[in-house]
Amino acid sequence: MISERSFEVLRAIVEDYVSTREPVGSKALIERHGFEVSSATIRNDMSILEDEGLIHAPHTSAGRVPTDSGYRLFVDRLNELKQLSAAERLAIETLLTGSVDLDEILGRSVRMLSQLTNQVAMIQYPTLGKARVRNFELVPVADTRILMVLVSDNGRIQQHVIELGEFVDLSFLAQVRGLINEAIAGAYLNEVAARLNGLEGKFPAANRALVSVLVATLQEQVDANRQDKLVLAGTANLARSEGDFGGDISPLLDAIEEQVVLLRLISEMEADQDNVSLLIGSENTIAGLSNASVLVSGYGNSQEPLAKVGVLGPTRMDYSNNIAAVRAIARYLSKSLGA
Amino acid sequence: MISERSFEVLRAIVEDYVSTREPVGSKALIERHGFEVSSATIRNDMSILEDEGLIHAPHTSAGRVPTDSGYRLFVDRLNELKQLSAAERLAIETLLTGSVDLDEILGRSVRMLSQLTNQVAMIQYPTLGKARVRNFELVPVADTRILMVLVSDNGRIQQHVIELGEFVDLSFLAQVRGLINEAIAGAYLNEVAARLNGLEGKFPAANRALVSVLVATLQEQVDANRQDKLVLAGTANLARSEGDFGGDISPLLDAIEEQVVLLRLISEMEADQDNVSLLIGSENTIAGLSNASVLVSGYGNSQEPLAKVGVLGPTRMDYSNNIAAVRAIARYLSKSLGA
């Protein structure tokens, strides 16, 4: 087990390295932090830390840099988080007053988060999980096309345009709409498929094909909420900390554009509310993200998170501050979307 | 006036520089292009081109690089565009079959364009301009909130959630919906405001406030289509050609995230269908985009473009190919969205 002071040395190294981007040496440490021992002692401690694989020297005559495990230990032992400034808290407060639109709330929040952290911020759209069907609408948008709208009781709206290939009578549409609404109103979304079973049977044979298309699309829609979307902000921050990514940020930009990769990554990370979890450097297995850390928290109501919110940046980031920021935004998202 | 051969020299310089990223010298020119004259002659021509401000030498003992004006002349005299390959044409063909959803069409197209050009591709959402109102819906999404949906006859859907602050009777909503629909159905979008004038008067005093809110929001929605959105793809391509931007792409990433800047820029560029217009380097006045070129075409129906589609990249880009690609995508967008 490493000693208390050795850990303090690690902490100091992480902090200095994060703020200066320069490998930190024993002498600089005792100057900038109040260690009551000599540099030789610090060197001994550093030697221990290096044996433990927590820090590492880029070359013989340079200072030390934290390894992924070093950051990990640092974070795990992080007992007090940096507090957000009053100004920042105020910004978040005012941020969320007055917006009712889901897209708007997410959009503003994600931008705020990227500002607070100076990293790429991301928010996953809320899953419909435990939501119930509130309303189902069919709106004609062209002779042979209709817009399907599914509103759930957490205020989320899903829509899809369907090409029917033939002209459809309006009153017939209204009838279908009524029956479907009747069948699924109030149902949890994962019950929708079951409730729609056999619905075609209620229509004359001539219309069944049509109804089938509608039902199938609706079921698809409900399923589709599993592979949800991300809102992102602050991509430019990547370019600014390009040096920390070994000079090539294109795999990161790719991952960001792909979304799928990121989504899978963050959905595999478990995260309750008020509990930020993170992957540091090579803890994630995605090629090209080995110099990156991902930091997510769940948000939603208190029993069960709706989705995740997080931050992507270089391993060399201010974890303390960023964890606090993610947590704060998650809390506010929960407050305004948590039903 | 510069001679024909001098112009050929310019063309050769542009082509070589675009493909190699290296300043090109007189000797390399006669080797790689079939000039029937000696290198000294070429040097004379280059000297003329330099006097005209079309090329410029990074330093005394280096070859020449095209200036913004050089690219400009090159492009203006570009009489035959590079043809897209059969494979590329096929890709575009198959790309657009089977999608009916606006978002989907734009999404696929923009990704295709970024692949064809290896640049950042952008498509502006179609303005509603000459579109007519097809349908207006009010869908309750929570006790005090309703979703407003406006469908126009080009298939575009606008939606907005409104917080009413008080519970609203469903039958009353239906009544309002009916009246509004009646008032604006079939109207051009720019007539909507006028048609709604005085609508409150038809309701009992107690309800007028409510109706006003709805009407106001609707008018806002219609107006909002003026400041439309962009769909983007291929941001990672920026990082790959980072060298061409002087090593700092963060202003570009900022502009991309801002969107507003880009939107203003491209909406100030005039562009008919089949007519790609472009801003080269410092021809645009946006700080941080001085090493970038923007290339846009209009798309829509034949009389009047709906919106714009284009590409953003370094001034050192393959204009011939990219113009062809933008034109092709614009044509296909017109075909599938041009009403």
Place this chain on the structure above:
DNA sequence: TATTGGCACTCAGGAGTAACGAGTGCTAAC
């Protein structure tokens, strides 16, 4: 007048060398 061969000149980039100094590891003493 346009083109060409010849030639002196320029200058970025690479290679080689040297001095610097931040930082280390080790050892012996406290």
Place this chain on the structure above:
DNA sequence: GTTAGCACTCGTTACTCCTGAGTGCCAATA
């Protein structure tokens, strides 16, 4: 367990020299 001292390492910086691609200019040529 801590410390002072010291030899050692090695990346960084600065300087020099050299090379070669490329130029501009001039006098000769068609």
